[in-house]
Amino acid sequence: xxxxxxxxVLSYTHDYEVLSYHCDxxxxxxxxxxxxxxxxxxxxxxxRMQIGWKTLMENSNCFWALxxxxxxxxxxxxxxxxxxxxxxxxxxxxxQFFRDWQVFDSQGKVRAVGSSIWxxxxxxxxxxxxxxxxxxxxxxxxxxxxxxxxKKIKPLTGPDFSAYSQIRYSELDVNRxxxxxSYLTRFLDEESExxxxxxxIKEAELNFLRETGGGTWVRVGSxxxxxxxxxxxxxKRDEAELCRGKIVWQAREDxxxxxxx
Numbered sequence: 466x467x468x469x470x471x472x473x474v475l476s477y478t479h480d481y482e483v484l485s486y487h488c489d490x491x492x493x494x495x496x497x498x499x500x501x502x503x504x505x506x507x508x509x510x511x512x513r514m515q516i517g518w519k520t521l522m523e524n525s526n527c528f529w530a531l532x533x534x535x536x537x538x539x540x541x542x543x544x545x546x547x548x549x550x551x552x553x554x555x556x557x558x559x560x561q562f563f564r565d566w567q568v569f570d571s572q573g574k575v576r577a578v579g580s581s582i583w584x585x586x587x588x589x590x591x592x593x594x595x596x597x598x599x600x601x602x603x604x605x606x607x608x609x610x611x612x613x614x615x616k617k618i619k620p621l622t623g624p625d626f627s628a629y630s631q632i633r634y635s636e637l638d639v640n641r642x643x644x645x646x647s648y649l650t651r652f653l654d655e656e657s658e659x660x661x662x663x664x665x666i667k668e669a670e671l672n673f674l675r676e677t678g679g680g681t682w683v684r685v686g687s688x689x690x691x692x693x694x695x696x697x698x699x700x701k702r703d704e705a706e707l708c709r710g711k712i713v714w715q716a717r718e719d720x721x722x723x724x725x726x
Contacts, residue, residue: 477551478552481548483543492543494543496669511529516603529562529586532561537667541577556606580610628684630684637679642677662717671708674708677707
């Protein structure tokens, strides 16, 4: 149901059931699935604020683009759980729009938090758009889940590289470019099954630098810094860097229990 009062919808909550295909081999909610849920509730909230994807495209031929994202997982939800995700706007500087999330279990315990920065891009020119009218509908509301502003991730210095592969049709979104979750999935797929059996994700952070479309050849670079692994995706034709990411990996407290879960 759309908001018809004209008043800002300051926050929005939605329940999601964790189904089998949302989970990893340890019956934990995949971080990629969680990101999809978070994208969806961001769309639902912006739609009720009357600044959703359809409204922007119809009124000004523009769309929302994610530039930075950070997540922290305290206790991953599991198969069969019902989680409640809450999202809210944290204001704008006129160009960047700030949004946070909290993820609760059925007992009200916070299982994960996230923060993000978005911009508005022209579908024709692919340039960033400033929109004062939109800024009025994106008020400062709610607490900030991480202190300070999301920072720029440093470039890789001596990475190991994967082989080049094409961006697939399944990785594209409604704007016909590589979906931000697809970047994260490519980073995670660089790690072996043995590594993933010993470690789970504690934090993930991404900077989205350039968009790219289907059929583009890309490769992943990665390097380790203590308990954090840094990643980047590069385009073959010009070696342009498309996305940077870093993931803090945490040892599984009881891998055998998770295997049996």
